[in-house]
Amino acid sequence: MEIDGRQLGNLSRWALKKSPWAFHLNAGSCNNCDIEILDALTPKYDVERFGITLIGSPRHADVLLVTGVVTIQTLPRVLHVYEQVAKPCLVVAIGACGCSTGIFDGSYHVVGPVDKVIPVDVYIPGCPPKPEAIIDGVVKALGKI
Amino acid sequence: MNNVDPVKALQVRFPKGIGDVEERSVSRVYVGVDAGMIRDIAGFMFNNLGARLIIMTALETRAGMEILYHFSFDQLGKIVSLRVVVPMPEPRIDSITPLIDGAEYIEREIRDLFGVEFTGHPNPTRFLLGDDWPEGVYPYRKEHRGKYPYRTEEETAAMRDQILHKGTK
Amino acid sequence: MRTTIPVGPYHPLIEEPELFRVVVEGERVVDIDWRTSYMHRGIEKIAESKTYDQVTFLVERICGICSTSHPIAFCNAVEDLAGVEIPDRAKYIRCIVAELERVHSHLLWLGLAGHYIGYHTIWMWSWKYRELVCDLFERISGNRQSYAMIRPGGVRQDIKPSEYKGIVAALDELEPKINMFIGAVLDDPVILARLRGVGKMSREDAMKRCTVGPVARSAGVDIDIRRDFPYAAYDSVDWKVITQSGGDVMSMAVVRLLECLESVKILRQCIDQIPEGPIVEEIPEVPVGEGIGVEEAPRGECFHYIRSDGTNSPYRLKVRAPTYANLPSFRSRFIGERVADIMIILASIDPCYCCTNRVVRIDDGTSVRALDEKGLLELSWQRTRELDSQHAHLSRRLLEL
Numbered sequence: 001m002e003i004d005g006r007q008l009g010n011l012s013r014w015a016l017k018k019s020p021w022a023f024h025l026n027a028g029s030c031n032n033c034d035i036e037i038l039d040a041l042t043p044k045y046d047v048e049r050f051g052i053t054l055i056g057s058p059r060h061a062d063v064l065l066v067t068g069v070v071t072i073q074t075l076p077r078v079l080h081v082y083e084q085v086a087k088p089c090l091v092v093a094i095g096a097c098g099c100s101t102g103i104f105d106g107s108y109h110v111v112g113p114v115d116k117v118i119p120v121d122v123y124i125p126g127c128p129p130k131p132e133a134i135i136d137g138v139v140k141a142l143g144k145i
Numbered sequence: 146m147n148n149v150d151p152v153k154a155l156q157v158r159f160p161k162g163i164g165d166v167e168e169r170s171v172s173r174v175y176v177g178v179d180a181g182m183i184r185d186i187a188g189f190m191f192n193n194l195g196a197r198l199i200i201m202t203a204l205e206t207r208a209g210m211e212i213l214y215h216f217s218f219d220q221l222g223k224i225v226s227l228r229v230v231v232p233m234p235e236p237r238i239d240s241i242t243p244l245i246d247g248a249e250y251i252e253r254e255i256r257d258l259f260g261v262e263f264t265g266h267p268n269p270t271r272f273l274l275g276d277d278w279p280e281g282v283y284p285y286r287k288e289h290r291g292k293y294p295y296r297t298e299e300e301t302a303a304m305r306d307q308i309l310h311k312g313t314k
Numbered sequence: 315m316r317t318t319i320p321v322g323p324y325h326p327l328i329e330e331p332e333l334f335r336v337v338v339e340g341e342r343v344v345d346i347d348w349r350t351s352y353m354h355r356g357i358e359k360i361a362e363s364k365t366y367d368q369v370t371f372l373v374e375r376i377c378g379i380c381s382t383s384h385p386i387a388f389c390n391a392v393e394d395l396a397g398v399e400i401p402d403r404a405k406y407i408r409c410i411v412a413e414l415e416r417v418h419s420h421l422l423w424l425g426l427a428g429h430y431i432g433y434h435t436i437w438m439w440s441w442k443y444r445e446l447v448c449d450l451f452e453r454i455s456g457n458r459q460s461y462a463m464i465r466p467g468g469v470r471q472d473i474k475p476s477e478y479k480g481i482v483a484a485l486d487e488l489e490p491k492i493n494m495f496i497g498a499v500l501d502d503p504v505i506l507a508r509l510r511g512v513g514k515m516s517r518e519d520a521m522k523r524c525t526v527g528p529v530a531r532s533a534g535v536d537i538d539i540r541r542d543f544p545y546a547a548y549d550s551v552d553w554k555v556i557t558q559s560g561g562d563v564m565s566m567a568v569v570r571l572l573e574c575l576e577s578v579k580i581l582r583q584c585i586d587q588i589p590e591g592p593i594v595e596e597i598p599e600v601p602v603g604e605g606i607g608v609e610e611a612p613r614g615e616c617f618h619y620i621r622s623d624g625t626n627s628p629y630r631l632k633v634r635a636p637t638y639a640n641l642p643s644f645r646s647r648f649i650g651e652r653v654a655d656i657m658i659i660l661a662s663i664d665p666c667y668c669c670t671n672r673v674v675r676i677d678d679g680t681s682v683r684a685l686d687e688k689g690l691l692e693l694s695w696q697r698t699r700e701l702d703s704q705h706a707h708l709s710r711r712l713l714e715l
Contacts, residue, residue, distance in 0.1 A: 023508040032378030042441040073275035079308040107356035200634035247524040
């Protein structure tokens with residue numbers, strides 16, 4: 001994995017892989033995907049045992065979980081958050097809306113899917129994707145490191 | 146109050162302001178109303194007859210801008226919708242917000258989407274559309290029927306460059 | 315001296331317009347305003363270019379938590395417009411799906427409310443038992459959310475008789491847990507101290523601001539669409555409307571939990587009484603005209619209005635989600651309350667979760683203090699800790715901060 005043209009060192013790669021901190025960004029979703037992300041924290045799926053934890057500020061995030069289609073009002077906010085996030089950061093687009101515009105295609109208030117505004121590393125389709133699919137997607141993302 | 150027929154009460158109180166009455170079913174009534182008297186009539190429905198304002202619907206038809214005020218009489222199991230038509234291209238009507246607090250954001254939304262001017266509204270500011278949305282463009286008017294892309298690819302790319310690559314240019 | 319606190323999404327140090335704007339004097343709130351442009355996707359306009367059948371999939375995604383309510387309200391409107399009555403079996407299936415959704419939504423709310431006041435155990439437990447309902451939905455419809463069960467004229471999928479036992483078994487497991495939550499919430503002195511009297515609204519105010527759903531019923535307003543404008547099978551089963559008179563966050567919690575029990579009661583009767591027969595009455599043509607459909611969503615009254623010009627697509631679809639009607643109640647409920655209680659009052663009307671991604675920026679004219687969502691939660695948890703220390707001599711089974 002490269003950042004600014006240099007390969008990420010072994011220690012950094014290990015640290016990122018073993019305990020990724022995820023920041024959840026809602027770009028304009030109906031909440032189905034957001035609930036499934038939160039569900040992944042609850043006892044049945046318990047994603048915290050993998051070291052994945054949700055944090056409150058984007059500055060410390062290793063993984064950016066973006067749900068929803070980007071609307072006109074959220075476009076500058078999504079860009080600002082991506083700018084604030086410390087690189088390297090993996091961006092995961094969750095849900096049909098995040099991967100492609102889905103059923104909101106052609107709307108006057110919609111800019112487009114997430115990869116139209118920020119680079120995306122992993123796409124997790126579904127409406128909504130089940131928590132198992134989200135965990136699988138995040139693990140695949142970590143495998144890219 | 147529970148046994149009063151709301152439509153009859155309206156017709157008695159406003160003999161000139163009430164027009165056609167259509168009873169589609171026992172629970173759905175549509176009443177044509179004079180646009181100039183809407184504030185008095187809506188106030189009467191809310192304060193005197195005890196109706197609950199559900200929402201207001203605006204839609205553009207060939208006759209003009211039609212606005213429906215949907216009131217619910219929960220005890221009677223009846224929804225009475227008042228219908229007014231105001232002329233285009235600059236639709237304007239009295240605001241009912243001074244009488245019914247819940248109407249404030251409803252009228253702001255209709256103003257954003259349809260460009261209806263509600264005279265006497267205490268806070269006619271943007272509510273539903275994004276801050277970047279241009280003034281004077283009302284997306285729900287029939288002139289915008291069909292695909293309506295707001296931002297071009299170039300504009301999105303320009304904003305992306307400006308925010309993400311500032312400092313490196 | 316007045317300060318304006320913008321309570322908006324994402325990063326605290328960015329100049330941005332607010333989702334909610336709260337004006338405080340000292341530590342007390344004096345005014346509140348809000349915007350809803352972030353999640354606006356233009357669904358009503360998209361509906362004008364889709365067929366009636368396609369619109370059911372579209373409205374399902376207005377809000378993921380109410381994903382049965384909007385299709386039922388929409389189909390009620392189409393059936394009102396076309397003058398069609400759906401078959402009895404479809405009525406019972408709609409009832410079953412709607413009540414399961416109500417249980418799932420109220421348990422979800424309970425978890426979030428617990429999280430906001432610092433009771434993470436409640437959050438974990440209620441979402442764990444919510445999984446029972448999600449699993450049930452997956453067995454009945456194929457998906458945990460957005461079930462695609464409803465279509466104009468009836469329902470899209472049947473519930474096989476072989477599923478009935480599984481549904482009843484899940485209800486048997488769920489009912490004692492709901493009773494446990496009721497006991498835990500009503501017995502805990504810190505929860506009582508935290509929620510009682512907070513965000514209070516009088517009955518007159520609730521009616522003046524046209525509130526609906528559990529928010530109105532918690533203030534003593536006796537309205538419920540299932541009884542006042544019967545649809546599906548609600549007039550064929552025995553149930554009662556739950557009201558409280560407190561008008562505060564505690565009353566809302568009680569109303570929601572007791573409604574879960576009523577829902578279980580309705581579900582058992584529906585499984586018992588569901589008749590054989592077709593599940594759909596085809597609507598060959600939608601005539602010119604207009605139709606209104608109303609439905610009692612977990613959050614309140616969901617309203618859909620359709621104007622038809624005789625074609626396959628609606629000429630105009632107007633959607634009024636229940637949260638919209640309850641937002642003006644904030645004006646009554648926030649004034650005079652503490653900043654530390656902002657989170658729980660905002661959550662108490664049970665808005666879509668997207669409304670609860672928050673940041674607070676407190677600008678008193680001389681310096682800028684930034685609090686992200688964690689900071690605002692901290693304020694709320696701090697308040698719970700203060701109350702807990704006052705009640706330290708009493709049992710603290712659930713408090714984990």
